Amino acid sequence: MKKIFALLTLWLLAGCTGKPMPVIQDFNLDNYLGTWYEIARIDNRFESGLTEVTAQYRRQGDGVQVINRGFSAQSSEWKQAIGKARFVGSANEGRLEVSFFGPFYGDYQILAATKSEDGRYRTALVAGNDLDYLWLLSRERAPAEDELTLFKDKIRSLGIEPDGLVWLSHSPAM
Numbered sequence: 001m002k003k004i005f006a007l008l009t010l011w012l013l014a015g016c017t018g019k020p021m022p023v024i025q026d027f028n029l030d031n032y033l034g035t036w037y038e039i040a041r042i043d044n045r046f047e048s049g050l051t052e053v054t055a056q057y058r059r060q061g062d063g064v065q066v067i068n069r070g071f072s073a074q075s076s077e078w079k080q081a082i083g084k085a086r087f088v089g090s091a092n093e094g095r096l097e098v099s100f101f102g103p104f105y106g107d108y109q110i111l112a113a114t115k116s117e118d119g120r121y122r123t124a125l126v127a128g129n130d131l132d133y134l135w136l137l138s139r140e141r142a143p144a145e146d147e148l149t150l151f152k153d154k155i156r157s158l159g160i161e162p163d164g165l166v167w168l169s170h171s172p173a174m
Contacts, residue, residue: 020129023109024094029064031120032110033057036137038070039123039148040165044133049074052170055137060084066098112154114147123147125154134160141170 038053047053050070058065064085071078083100085108087093094110107129116122116139123138136151152162 020095020107021109021111021127023111024113025092027092027094027110028119029059029091031115032124033059033064034120034139036124036139037141037170038135038168039138039143040136040162040167042132042134042160042164043166047166050079051168053168057085064096066100068100111158112151114150123151125151131158131160134158134165136165141173 034057036055036057038055041047041053047070049072051073053068053070056067056069066083066085067080068083069078069080081100083098085096085098086105088095088097088107094113096108096110097105098108099105107127109127109129111125111127113121113124120139122140123136123143126135126137127133134155136155138147155162155165
């Protein structure tokens with residue numbers, strides 16, 4: 001199952017090529033590292049049916065290790081894919097590429113983000129190189145309503161209706 005999840009993730013990434021979009025500037029990787037909860041996404045094959053989806057980013061050598069994890073209600077199993085990320089161009093720009101399989105990379109563009117008082121990124125809107133793939137990520141399992149409203153407005157400004165996204169919920173921390 002892990003191999004299937006990784007292959008489906010690769011399939012997604014292979015399809016994420018196109019015209020680069022504007023991304024956040026003055027990006028600070030250290031403030032992005034850690035665990036993120038997937039709040040919403042455009043439905044895609046490799047995550048179809050997954051709930052409780054998280055992404056964890058941590059430094060590994062000169063790059064970043066990426067661990068994506070989600071629960072499949074259909075198989076009653078946790079699915080996990082481990083990959084790596086690297087910058088495309090400047091490290092001050094929210095434009096990276098991610099690979100879950102060998103030399104194949106897909107685009108990871110951070111279109112918008114908010115920060116906490118401590119400077120860490122709190123919520124982020126991420127896309128591939130086009131808007132066929134879009135994720136809303138948060139440090140919180142359930143972001144504040146004003147934060148959601150801000151990002152729903154941003155999603156609408158991209159020509160996407162937020163109600164058409166897959167909205168996830170996360171179990172309380174134990």
